[in-house]
Amino acid sequence: MSVGLSGLAGAVVSVPILSYLLSPLLRPEPPRWIDVDDVSKFEIGKTVLRSIVEFSPLPWAGQTAQTAIWVRRTATDEFIVFAVNCTHLGCPVNWQEQAQIFLCPCHGGVYYADGTVAGGPPPRPLFRYQARIQGTTLQVRSLGLQVATP
Amino acid sequence: MSPGSPSSPASTSETRSARGAAPKRGALRRAYDWLDDRLGIGENILPVIQHPVPRNVNWWYVFGSATLVAFIFQVITGVALAFTYVPAPNSAYQTLQFITHQALLGKVVRGIHYFGASAMVILIALHAARVFLMGSYKYPRELSWLTGSLLLLLTLGMAFTGQLLRWDQDAYWAVVVAAEQAGRVPFVGPILVQIVVAGQTVGGATLTRFYATHVFLIPAAMFVLIGIHLYLVVRHGISEPPVAGQPVDRKTYQQRYRELIAHGIPFWPDAAWKDVVFALAVGAVVVLLAIVVGAPELNKQADPTEIQANPRPDWYFLWYFALLSLLPAGLENVVIIGAPLLAGLILLALPLIAPTGERSPARRPWAVVAVVIPAVAIAVLVREGVESPWSPRLPPPHFPAEFRAQYSGSAAAGLALFETESCSSCHAIAGTGGRKGPDLTTVGARLSREQLTTRILNGGGGMPAYGNTLTPDETASLVAFLSAQTGGPPRR
Numbered sequence: 231m232s233v234g235l236s237g238l239a240g241a242v243v244s245v246p247i248l249s250y251l252l253s254p255l256l257r258p259e260p261p262r263w264i265d266v267d268d269v270s271k272f273e274i275g276k277t278v279l280r281s282i283v284e285f286s287p288l289p290w291a292g293q294t295a296q297t298a299i300w301v302r303r304t305a306t307d308e309f310i311v312f313a314v315n316c317t318h319l320g321c322p323v324n325w326q327e328q329a330q331i332f333l334c335p336c337h338g339g340v341y342y343a344d345g346t347v348a349g350g351p352p353p354r355p356l357f358r359y360q361a362r363i364q365g366t367t368l369q370v371r372s373l374g375l376q377v378a379t380p
Numbered sequence: 381m382s383p384g385s386p387s388s389p390a391s392t393s394e395t396r397s398a399r400g401a402a403p404k405r406g407a408l409r410r411a412y413d414w415l416d417d418r419l420g421i422g423e424n425i426l427p428v429i430q431h432p433v434p435r436n437v438n439w440w441y442v443f444g445s446a447t448l449v450a451f452i453f454q455v456i457t458g459v460a461l462a463f464t465y466v467p468a469p470n471s472a473y474q475t476l477q478f479i480t481h482q483a484l485l486g487k488v489v490r491g492i493h494y495f496g497a498s499a500m501v502i503l504i505a506l507h508a509a510r511v512f513l514m515g516s517y518k519y520p521r522e523l524s525w526l527t528g529s530l531l532l533l534l535t536l537g538m539a540f541t542g543q544l545l546r547w548d549q550d551a552y553w554a555v556v557v558a559a560e561q562a563g564r565v566p567f568v569g570p571i572l573v574q575i576v577v578a579g580q581t582v583g584g585a586t587l588t589r590f591y592a593t594h595v596f597l598i599p600a601a602m603f604v605l606i607g608i609h610l611y612l613v614v615r616h617g618i619s620e621p622p623v624a625g626q627p628v629d630r631k632t633y634q635q636r637y638r639e640l641i642a643h644g645i646p647f648w649p650d651a652a653w654k655d656v657v658f659a660l661a662v663g664a665v666v667v668l669l670a671i672v673v674g675a676p677e678l679n680k681q682a683d684p685t686e687i688q689a690n691p692r693p694d695w696y697f698l699w700y701f702a703l704l705s706l707l708p709a710g711l712e713n714v715v716i717i718g719a720p721l722l723a724g725l726i727l728l729a730l731p732l733i734a735p736t737g738e739r740s741p742a743r744r745p746w747a748v749v750a751v752v753i754p755a756v757a758i759a760v761l762v763r764e765g766v767e768s769p770w771s772p773r774l775p776p777p778h779f780p781a782e783f784r785a786q787y788s789g790s791a792a793a794g795l796a797l798f799e800t801e802s803c804s805s806c807h808a809i810a811g812t813g814g815r816k817g818p819d820l821t822t823v824g825a826r827l828s829r830e831q832l833t834t835r836i837l838n839g840g841g842g843m844p845a846y847g848n849t850l851t852p853d854e855t856a857s858l859v860a861f862l863s864a865q866t867g868g869p870p871r872r
Contacts, residue, residue, distance in 0.1 A: 245383050245544030254579040257572065261667045281685040288584030294552070297581060298685045313415045314687060318712075319704065320560035321553055324774050330849045335690045336557070337705040338770045338806070340844050348844030351709055355492040374580030377557065377563025380713045 250322045259285050259372070262348060266301065266368040272309070275345060277302040277325050278337075284372040299370065300325060300332070302343065311359040312345050313369050318352040332356065353378045389420045432644035433651050434620035441618065441651075442516070442658035443507035448606065449659040453666065454538075455599065457581035465545070467591035469584055472547035473681040480675060491670025499666050502695045504535050505723055506552040512730075515739030517580040518628045522731030524616070527609045529727040532603050536696075536802035541594035543694045547587055552682035555582055555590070564716045567713050584686065617641060617652075622739035629736060653862035690771070698765030699758045705770045772805035779812050780805075787861065794861025797854055801846065809865055817843060822867035 236301065238351045264282050280301050287295030296329060300312040312332075322337035332341040340348040340360060345356035355366075360371040416422050466475045466485060479486035480765040508528065511517055517525035540558070544551045555577060562572040579586040622639055645651055662860050680686060693701050707715055741748050787795050798804055813820075823832070836855055839845035850858070 231397065252575075254585060255574050258580060260802065277686070278672070279687060285580055285583065290468040290470065291584030292468070293681070293683050293685075294469045294583050294586070296684050298687060302536065313653055315556065315560070318560075320556040321691055322689055324687055325777070326801040326802040326805075329844075333772045333774060333802065333805060335771050335774055338842070339773055340772075340842070342844060349842035351705075351707070351711075351712065353712070357722050368795075372580075375559060375577060377569055377574055379561050379569030380565055 236315070249372055259374045261302060263362070263364070263369040263371055265364075266299070266311075268369050269307075269363055269366055270299060271304075272303040272368065274303050274305065279325070282370065284374065298322065300356075301368070309368055310344065310362070311361045312326045313357040313359065313373065313376060313378065315361055316346075316352055316356065317376075318350070319356045320375075320377075323356070403758045408840075410439065423728075428614050429619065429648040430646040431614060432641040433618045434640050434819070437618055437651050437659075439511050439620060439654055442655050443510055444613075445505040445655040445661050446659050447500060447507050447654075450496055450503055450662065450666075451602070452497045453663065453791050454493060454500060457489050458494060458595065460489050461493060462595065467545065467588050469547065469587055469682065471589060476678060480678070481496050488667075488670045490675040491673070494675040495666045497542055497694075498696065499534060499662055501539055503662070504532055508532055509755070513741045513747060513751060514619065514622050515628070515741075515747075516745065517634060517731045518737070518739060519630050519735045520616050521569050521612065521619060522611045522735055524609060525594065526728060526730045527605045527612070527723075529730075531602060531605050531609065532727070534598050534605070537598050537694055538594060538602075539599070539694065541590050544590045545587070545594060546678055547682045548679035549686060549689045550679050550693075551683060552582065552684065553689055554693055555586060557691065564713050566713075570829055571726050587655050590817075591801070592664055616656075618647070621743070623724065624738070624740040624742045627736065627738045643688050654828045688774070690774075692765075692768075695766075696764060699761035700759040702765035702768070705768070706764070720869075737762040761773060765821040771814070772807060772816050773814035776800070776802045777812050777814070779809070783810060783812070787864070790857045791864050792861075793854075794857035794859070797850075797858050798861060801850070801858075803858075806843070820862060820865055822865060824863040829859050829863055832862050 255348075264284065266282055280299060281296040281298050281374055284297045285293050285299040298314045300314055301309045302312070304310060309376050312323075314347070316332055316336065316339050318334065318337055318339050321334050322340065323332040323334045323339070325332055330343045332339075332343075332345075334350070334352070337351050339350035339352040339354055341352070342348050345358065347355060357373070357376040359373050360373075362369050401693055419425070426702075443501060451681050462484070463861075476490075479490050482486070483489075497863060511525065511528070544555055559573045559576040559582075562576050564571040565572055574580060577583070578589045617637060620637070692698070704712070704716065736745055778799055779795060784792070786796060800806075804813040806814045807820045808815055809820050827835070833855060836850070836858060837841070837845060837847035846855075
C-alpha cells in the first residue's frame with residue numbers, strides 16, 4: 231500500500247511539473263498577421279532581408295525575438311516571402327543578388343530565386359510564409375520554425 | 381609490572397600517554413577513534429578503498445578514474461562560471477565576455493572548462509574502448525557497461541548543450557540545426573522541434589531550458605549513474621587483464637576471480653597511484669592549455685537576423701557534421717534518426733549479446749576492427765569537418781591582382797562574372813575559390829566551349845542552371861575565361 235500511495239503522490243506531483251515543462255507545446259500562440267514594411271520599400275524583382283517578431287516574445291528574449299525573412303517582390307502586388315532556414319538542416323541561406331541564387335553555408339544547398347532546389351542536399355523548396363498586402367503594408371502570417379519531416 | 385598481573389594493552393598505552401609521552405598524538409588518535417566509531421571508517425570505508433585488485437592491473441586501467449576527475453573539474457569550474465553567467469538571451473553573451481576578459485582569472489576558469497570538456501570526451505572514449513577491447517563488459521559486469529554507455533551518451537549531451545550556452549552565432553544556429561534533426565523523426569517531428577526550442581521558434585525560453593538541462597538535469601542523472609557505476613566496480617572488482625584461451629564462463633568465473641584477488645594488491649595505494657599520476661597529468665595539461673591558449677574567443681552574438689553565419693559545432697561533433705554533409709541524398713532521414721538509434725542499441729545490447737566467451741582481443745579480431753575502423757573514420761571526418769570543402773565560400777572569393785592582370789577583353793569580363801555570379805563560391809581556379817564543385821584550373825583543357833556552355837546554362841550535379849540569369853554575351857565571356865584555364869604557365 232505504501233508503494234501504491236507513493237506512486238499516486240508521484241503521479242499527482244508530476245502533473246504540474248510536466249505541464250510546466252511542456253507548456254510551450256500546450257499553449258501555442260494562434261497564427262496572426264504581422265506587418266513587415268510599407269510596400270513602397272520593395273523593388274520589383276529584388277529579394278531583400280527583413281526581420282519580424284513572429285510571436286509574443288518573453289520580456290528577456292532580446293535579439294532572439296526577431297525572425298529573419300527573405301522578401302521577393304515579383305510584381306506590383308505579388309510577394310513571395312521565404313523563411314531563411316535551409317530546408318536541409320536549418321542554417322540561414324544567403325541570397326546572391328547577381329547570380330540570383332540562395333546559397334547555404336553549412337552543406338552547400340543551392341536554391342533558385344523562387345525557392346526551388348538547384349542543387350545540394352535540401353529535400354524540398356524553401357519554406358514560404360503566407361503574404362498579403364493590407365492597404366499599403368506587406369503582411370505575413372506567423373509560421374514558426376519549419377522542418378522537412380518525411 | 382610483575383608477570384601474572386593483569387595489564388591490558390589499552391591501559392598500558394593510556395598509562396603511557398598519561399605519563400605525557402606524546403600527548404598531541406594521543407588527542408589526534410582519540411579524535412580519529414571517535415570519528416571512526418561514528419562513521420565506520422575502518423569498518424566500511426577503508427575496506428572499499430583498499431579492496432583487493434588483481435596484481436597485473438596495468439596503465440590501461442587509468443582512463444576510468446581520469447574521466448571521473450575530468451568530470452569533477454567540469455563540475456567545479458562550471459559552478460564557478462555559474463557565479464557570473466546569466467542564461468538570458470541578452471545577458472549570456474555579455475556575461476561570458478565579462479568572464480573571459482574582465483573577471484580575475486576568468487579566462488583561465490573558462491579555459492579549464494573548455495579544455496576539460498574536450499578531455500572528458502576523449503577520456504571517456506578511451507575508457508570505453510579499453511573496456512570493450514578487454515572484454516570487461518562481460519559477465520558479471522554487464523550493468524557496469526550499461527551505466528557506462530548511458531554516461532557516454534550523457535557526456536555527449538553535456539558537450540552539446542555546453543556549446544549552446546555560449547549563445548553566439550554558432551550556438552544559435554546549432555540549436556536550430558539540432559531541432560531540425562529532431563524534426564526528421566516521422567509523425568512526431570514537428571512536436572520534437574517545439575520541445576527542443578521550447579516554443580514555436582527559438583526565443584527567450586530556449587536558452588534557459590538548455591541551461592537547466594546542462595547544469596541540473598543531465599548532471600543529476602550523471603551523479604546517480606556514476607554512483608551506481610562505482611558501486612558496481614567495487615562489488616565486482618576491477619577486471620583482470622584478459623588472457624587468451626581463458627573465456628568467461630558463468631559457472632567458473634567468480635571462483636577464478638576470487639582466487640586471483642586472494643593474492644591481489646590493495647587498490648589504495650598499490651594500484652591507485654597510477655590513477656593519481658595520470659589524473660594529475662591530465663589536469664596539468666588542461667590547466668596549462670587554459671593558461672597558455674585560453675578558451676576560444678566568442679563568435680558574434682546570437683542574432684537570428686545576421687545571415688552571414690557559418691555555424692560549426694565544437695570539434696567533438698565535427699565528424700557528425702561532416703557525415704551529414706557527405707551523405708548521398710535520400711539517405712538523410714535514415715541516417716539522422718537511424719544511426720544514433722542503432723549506435724545506442726548496439727551499445728546497450730552488447731553485454732546481452734556477448735556476455736561470455738573469450739575476452740582477449742587476440743581472440744576477438746572483430747572487436748579490434750569495431751574499434752579501429754570507427755576511430756579512424758571519426759578522425760578523418762573531424763579533419764573533413766574542419767576543412768568542410770562542401771561549404772560554398774561566402775562571400776564569393778576574389779582573384780588576386782596578378783591573376784586578373786593576365787586577362788583582357790572578353791576573358792576579363794568573364795573573370796569578373798566568375799566572381800559576381802558566385803561561381804568562385806563553389807569552384808576554385810589556381811587556388812582561389814571554394815571546393816564544393818570541381819576545380820576548374822584546367823577545365824579549358826578538359827571541356828570544349830560547347831560543353832562549357834551547356835554546363836553553365838543547364839547546371840546539374842549540384843550546380844544551379846544559369847540559363848535564366850545570364851545573357852548570351854555574359855555566357856560567351858565566361859566561356860572565354862574558362863577556355864583559357866588550361867593549367868599552362870601564366871599568360872603574357
